[in-house]
Amino acid sequence: MRAMIVRTPATLDTLTAVDLPDAGAPAAGEIAVRLHASSLNFHDYLVVNGTIPTGDRRIPMSDGAGEVIAVGDGVSEFAPGDRVVSIFHPRWQAGAMPEAHFRHVPGDGVDGYAREAVAAPATWFTKAPEGYSHLEAATLTCAGVTAWRALVPDGPTLAGQTVLVQGSGGVSLFALQFAKAMGARVIATSSSEAKLERLIALGADHVINYRTTPDWGRAAFALCGGVDHVVEIGGPGTLPQSIEAIGIGGHIALIGVLTGVSGEIPTARLMGKQGRLQGVSVGSRRDQRDMIAAIEANDLRPVIDRSFPLEALADAFRHQESGAHFGKIGVEIG
CATH class of the missing domain: 3.40.50.720 (NAD(P)-binding Rossmann-like Domain)
Structure with a gap:
C-alpha cells in the first residue's frame, strides 16, 4: 500500500513516499479500514518538521477517515461498509484523561493515517457523521474535538x-x-x-x-x-x-x-x-461521539480550504506554513 513516512532528522523535504505491506486482516477486537482522507493540524506539522521527535520511518497524520472493509471477532459496533473516523487519543475513551496519553497518538507515538489502509482496535474509531464525505470527516479528529472540548465539556x-x-x-x-x-x-x-x-x-x-x-x-x-x-x-x-x-x-x-x-x-x-x-488536549472518544451527534442535529459542515493528494503531503504543509489557508487543509488518499 502507498504511505508517507517521516525520516530522521525530520524536515518537510525528507517526507518520503513508500510502498508498505498491506494492513492485513483484523485481529479480534479490530477493524480494517480503507483510508480515503486525512487533514493537517499544527501538531502534525511539529512532527514532520522535527520539533516533536518521533521514530524514524514513522507514518504521520493523526486524522484518518475511510470505510470499514472487515471486522475482527467480537466487534459489533461496526460492519463492513460503515464510514468511520479516527480518534486522537486511542487510550482515552471517556472520563478523565489518562497518563502518558501522547505515547499513543497516531502519527506521533504510533503510526498514523498517511497510508491507504490500517487494521486497528475498533475503539480507535467512531462512525463518521451521516452524509459527510471522507474528506469532511477527516477534519474532525483533532480540530473539531478540540473546539468541542473547549466550549462544551470544559x-x-x-x-x-x-x-x-x-x-x-x-x-x-x-x-x-x-x-x-x-x-x-x-x-x-x-x-x-x-x-x-x-x-x-x-x-x-x-x-x-x-x-x-x-x-x-x-x-x-x-x-x-x-x-x-x-x-x-x-x-x-x-x-x-x-x-x-x-x-x-x-x-x-x-x-x-x-x-x-x-x-x-x-x-x-x-x-x-x-x-x-x-x-485543552483534544478530547476523548466520548467527546467525539457527542460532538458528532451535535453536528448531525445542527447540520454543521467543516470549512475546507483545499486538499492535496497523499504524495504531495509536503506541499500541503508548505501551504499551511504560508498562513494563507482559511479552514482545514485536507489530504486525499484514494
Missing part, C-alpha cells in the same frame, strides 16, 4: 454568552460554528480584512483586526462587557490580550502554541478577574 458555553475565537484555522472555525449553534455571540480576530469578511459570513457577530488594533483584548471587552469564553490558540504571545478580553469569571481554553511554549503572563490580572485558564 466551558460550558450557554446561550447568550460571548465567545472569542482567534484567526481562521480549523479549531477557530469549528469553535465559531459550535458557539453559534449553542446560541452564543462570537467575536473573531484576524489580521486579514478578507478573512474577517469571511468570518462574518460564517456567523461572527463582531470582528477585530489584531494588526490594526493591537490592544484587541480591550476592544473585545468593550464590545460585550467581558468575554465569557476565549478559544486561545496563540499561546504566550496572545494570552495577555485574552486575559484582557474576559469578564469576571471568564474562561480561557488554552489550546495552541503558535507563538511559543513559554512567556510572561499577567497572572495578577487573571487573578483579579477570577479567570479560569484551562489547558
